[in-house]
Amino acid sequence: MTSPVLALRGAILDAAAADAELCALMGGSLRLYDEPPRGAAPVYALFSDVRAADWSTDRERGHEQSLGIVVWSEPGGARTALAVAERLDAILDDAALTLDGHRLVNLRVTEISGERDKDTRLTRVTLRLRAVTEVA
Structure with a gap:
């Protein structure tokens, strides 16, 4: 069975890849990675930190996940x-995503924050998400 973290990431990738507007904003294709590919030029996004905590009930095994997605853009690319x-x-x-081996109870974006990296001058915007999943 797929872990709840990997199942959620896979569903996020599927939903994002299916969105033409997002792909256009990212230069024509989805550029959401676990690690930036060598030589990748912004704009791209990375999965960042994740925390999965037990959220089981008497009847269902589940997890509460807190995860981040960081969007990187070139200097002057905050917009x-x-x-x-x-x-x-x-x-x-609040998307109704389909997860491999798990059921998504809810998914919420809890925060969007942005800043400019002092060293590279790249803009980064972080989305914080909260998800509750149950084993299917």
């Missing part, structure tokens, strides 16, 4: 990074 983050918010907040 682009925010547009990508807002599109991800529109796609994912």
